[in-house]
Amino acid sequence: MSSETRDKIRLMAEAIKQGAKMLSDLCPYCSVPLFRIDDEVRCVVCNRRIILVKGDEEERRAKAAVALIELRDILEGKIKQLNMELPGLSLEELRYHLEILELLLRVLSETNKLIEKLLPGGGL
Ligand SMILES: [Zn+2]
Numbered sequence: 001m002s003s004e005t006r007d008k009i010r011l012m013a014e015a016i017k018q019g020a021k022m023l024s025d026l027c028p029y030c031s032v033p034l035f036r037i038d039d040e041v042r043c044v045v046c047n048r049r050i051i052l053v054k055g056d057e058e059e060r061r062a063k064a065a066v067a068l069i070e071l072r073d074i075l076e077g078k079i080k081q082l083n084m085e086l087p088g089l090s091l092e093e094l095r096y097h098l099e100i101l102e103l104l105l106r107v108l109s110e111t112n113k114l115i116e117k118l119l120p121g122g123g124l
Contacts, residue, residue, distance in 0.1 A: 008032055008045050015044045025052055051119070065118040068111055075108045 020035040027034055027043035034041050034050055041050045053059040082101050089097060
């Protein structure tokens with residue numbers, strides 16, 4: 001058995017020990033069985049969430065959700081970046097930053113609503 005195979009088995013065994021349920025579906029990236037962990041389907045080897053789809057419509061929705069999740073991550077990153085800059089700003093700069101922050105928060109809120117609609121129960 002290669003050490004790579006041993007590592008995969010070790011990761012899957014750990015998941016089972018922690019109460020994850022092994023599924024009959026395989027990871028599209030590395031072909032090991034997927035696990036259900038806390039209402040999410042995950043590949044423990046790739047360490048990423050997998051969205052299982054049954055038909056074209058579901059696939060379309062899943063792709064849209066993934067795009068929205070990427071957008072959410074970018075927005076959250078920008079908000080963090082702005083937050084870190086806030087303490088050093090003059091009042092005039094603060095006003096400008098807060099306007100951008102307000103806009104980012106509004107778009108983030110709408111993005112989260114759309115993600116929730118496409119993937120009830122949470123994002124990635
Ligand atoms: Zn995988």
